[in-house]
Amino acid sequence: MKMDRAPTKTTMEPGEHGEHGERGDRADRGKLKILQALEDQDTSVTFDDPLEHEMVLNMGPQHPATHGVLRLLVRLDGETIVAAVPDLGYLHRGYEKIAENMTYHEYIPHTDRLDYLSPLANNVAYVLAVEKLAGLEVPLRAQYLRVICAELARLASHLVWLGTMAMDVGAVTVLLWGFREREKIQDIWDILTGVRFTTTFTRIGGMANDLSDEASAMIRNFLDQFPENLAQAETLLVRNRIFIDRCEGVGYISREDAIGWGLTGPLLRAAGVAHDLRRDEPYLVYHDLEFDVPVYNDSDVLARFYVRVQEMKESVRIIRQALEKIPPGPVNAADPKRVLPRKERTYGKMEELIHDFMIVNFGINPPIGEVYNAIEGSKGELGFYIVSHGEGFPWRLKIRSPSFVNLQALPPMLKGGMISDVVAVIGSVDPVMGEADK
């Protein structure tokens, strides 16, 4: 390309740029063209005169540090951020509309695609809401298994966050270490659920499969070596002066603001609010398990880092206890009208075939009513609000996605900071656009 370009330059007419005035005009025209292009594209966001003394920088949607397709427009005065405007919708697939047009069972695979870093937790959150609506009781073994699933999902999600956020501020080693550990979790999912990524493991009224001995052994094996590996990665960062300098005091949001902006999850706990749905509104069997809720008061990127690392250690504790306490028994509720039968039984048994046909074609028809059920996902409160008209399809399904609400607080966190801190703050918010854009 360079070789091609060089001759074209030499063939230019001599004296074309000979005079300063013309060159100045050209530069002005170039500026106007950029401005025009910006204005043409940014119909939704307008600035008065970005090239006067403040500059508008467009970041994303194809920027590696935005963790997906988040688009951020930042207005800069030198290197200081005057204002920031996030722009969403690049991954909007209309999952709430889709939900209104399919049965409750059919929607489970779609929940994988919301927060695609912790699909198992989304499966659990969704079926818990449907079961609450339908008034279904799930056997204890399934509840313990769901706890294990949700905590494994939290570990996987936090490991990706740890790696990418550390890489955003310049530590590449931790990315590889984080992904190495996540790979082991995905191998566990492969054995546990049958797939590595889009798990679709839960069913309404139970689970798709039981916890096999092989999967159980794999989880135990993973838990034995994970804390040490995590400690190694942690040591690389908390004793790292560059990392601390990049994170300390960056992206501050006050406690009152954090509550007012509706933040949940690690962001809220890093702002000094001891709020964790697993403890405050116990669901599944969390009331029988012992764990701490890490809280930090600094409310900056570093505090969020500490909260998430501590959470991973607590998750390990929870999974260990759940594996110890998990009782034998069935993983599906004995309610053949609403719980899908085992596939192999539908081939040989008449009753099961009828129930399978009815559930797949007409749905489970929960009673008329509306429920909201939330779990503590890895990003924060992940809730489903379902309105039922007594039909097989939900009349309305609203996803309360933590990434969407947490991203709102990005402008106040960024304001007054430096341009180089943007990636660190986005990393600390840990958004997943599949969930934010729904």
Next chain:
Amino acid sequence: MKEKILDRLNTQFKDSIESVNEYRGELTIVVRKSEIGPVCRFLCDDTELRFDSLRDLSGTDYYRPHDRFEVVYNLYSLKNSRRIRIKIRVDESDLHVPSVTSLWPGANWLERETYDMFGIHFDGHPDLRRIYMPEEFEYHPLRKDFPLMGIPGSLTLPRK
């Protein structure tokens, strides 16, 4: 706790509460549309109830002749670890609802999303634009009369 919430609400807003409903342990209170601002301010500021966190705000299209839409506020009290659902009914002839962004700044995007998806206007909102769909899009996709497959030609394709 439920009685306490209802008692305190009844002393102040007896006339504005249209109905109270409990289903699966979740308290839902339907209030008059014009009173949503004062009711939310009371619930947020009251020292005993302290519903200081707006967890969710969404709309529902019931597709009926009267009071077609509902706007649902999902409030959470960090002090009491308690949830409450406030609903208002919105008729298609008057799609204007007072905004609660002055109480909870976090309502900003949630109201924008509701506007985008249902076409409900929030008066007093600082920046009421579409959030997911493009600005020139003419429809509101989560309304029941919007087809699942979309409307051909309604989305402009990018220029070459």
